[in-house]
Amino acid sequence: MNSSVTVCGREVRVRGRLIRIARLNGDKYLFLGNPEPMLEGLRKSGKRIDLFTFIQKLPETSPKYPYPMEWDNFAALPVSTFDHWWEQQINNKTRNAARQADKKGVIVREVPFDDALVQGIWEVYNESPVRQGKPNAHYGKDFKTIYREEATHLENSIFIGAFLDQKMIGFIKLVYDETRTQAGLMNIVSMIGHRDKAPTNALVAQAVRSCAERGIRYLVYSNFAYGKKQRDSLSDFKERNGFQRVDVPRYYVPLSRIGWAAFRLGLHKNFADHLPEPLLARLREVRKAWYNRKLLLATEGS
Incomplete structure (x- = not known):
């Protein structure tokens, strides 16, 4: 179930059924200077929101806010x-x-x-x-x-x-x-x-x-690494063009008891984040072969 709410003049998108997680529309591209007014607005919005997540912008890479966090990353090129x-x-x-x-x-x-x-x-x-x-x-x-x-x-x-x-x-x-x-x-x-x-x-x-x-000062090409995924041709392309991995804090601010429990139990993560990387790599290979075969059959039939 997806919805949105406007707080402090910013659109916030809310996703999820059991756990309602909110983030800025434009998360990873647009940022919060002072998150407190946003958090207060979300609490008063009347929307059920369990967690609000936001990422810290460059060049600051050390945690600067006192909220629960995990490490995220950018593929960043200093310009x-x-x-x-x-x-x-x-x-x-x-x-x-x-x-x-x-x-x-x-x-x-x-x-x-x-x-x-x-x-x-x-x-x-x-x-x-x-x-x-x-x-x-x-x-x-x-x-x-x-x-x-x-x-x-x-x-x-x-x-x-x-x-x-x-x-x-x-x-x-x-x-x-x-x-x-x-x-x-x-x-x-x-x-x-x-x-x-x-x-x-x-x-x-x-x-x-x-x-x-x-x-x-910085050109960012999304993430350098995605979850447990190993290096691939895209990360190699980024590196050849001068992009570097820069780890930055991603904050998860619980706004309800469900949010606190979800964060502590890791339920805010995608299902794939809980699987071992060798299994994920194999599943990606199977998926790629399947869709390439479908494309080939569609091309031959046209």
């Missing part, structure tokens, strides 16, 4: 200038990959949010029903749905597109926090059919440039 990143933070192989898009005619630039951008995003999303071995959650959505989803946080967003012959083949949505300290890659997707042109590498390069030009 000073584009030239410093290009010359000091990545190697020749990564630089060559970023150049490859330009050599093959791909143009990467910031773009305004409008119907043309959303149409391009819609085409990128609807290229394939499977991405990285699992169902593409955006596949099959109509234009209006994509428009509504991408129109969030526009006042804090930067859109970057990769174009080949005027056709969008990849895009980034960057969302920066209220103090312009860090910007997170909320979306970064490129067409599978143009992988040989390395548009994703070129998009990351432009994201670094966009942050440097605005004085944004």
Whole structure:
């Protein structure tokens, strides 16, 4: 059961049936300076909320609030200038990959949010029903749905597109926090059919440039590690592009007796977090093979 409530002018989303967990709309991209007014507002909201969770923003990595917490992490790239990143933070192989898009005619630039951008995003999303071995959650959505989803946080967003012959083949949505300290890659997707042109590498390069030009000190590519998951091709890609794992506190503030009990018993975690990593790795392999086979059969039947 999902719902939302506005507190202190911020939208808070509430998820769960047995345990109701709330977090900011834009959690990991937008942050709380002083959490106390938010907590007080949630207590008075009339909504049943058992836990409120929020993450601490960079560059502070030591716990600064007296609430129960667990360690979370960012894949973070310190940004000073584009030239410093290009010359000091990545190697020749990564630089060559970023150049490859330009050599093959791909143009990467910031773009305004409008119907043309959303149409391009819609085409990128609807290229394939499977991405990285699992169902593409955006596949099959109509234009209006994509428009509504991408129109969030526009006042804090930067859109970057990769174009080949005027056709969008990849895009980034960057969302920066209220103090312009860090910007997170909320979306970064490129067409599978143009992988040989390395548009994703070129998009990351432009994201670094966009942050440097605005004085944004950290570019964040979601998490470096997810739960117990071992290294994979995505974490390797992040590392090659200069992103580092930075551990930061994630707070869980109980707002009810159920919340206190849930946190102490670990019931606020996903079911998968309680399983051993070797089993999870095997299940991911089976899932990937299953969806790839479904995609192959669908392609052969079309």
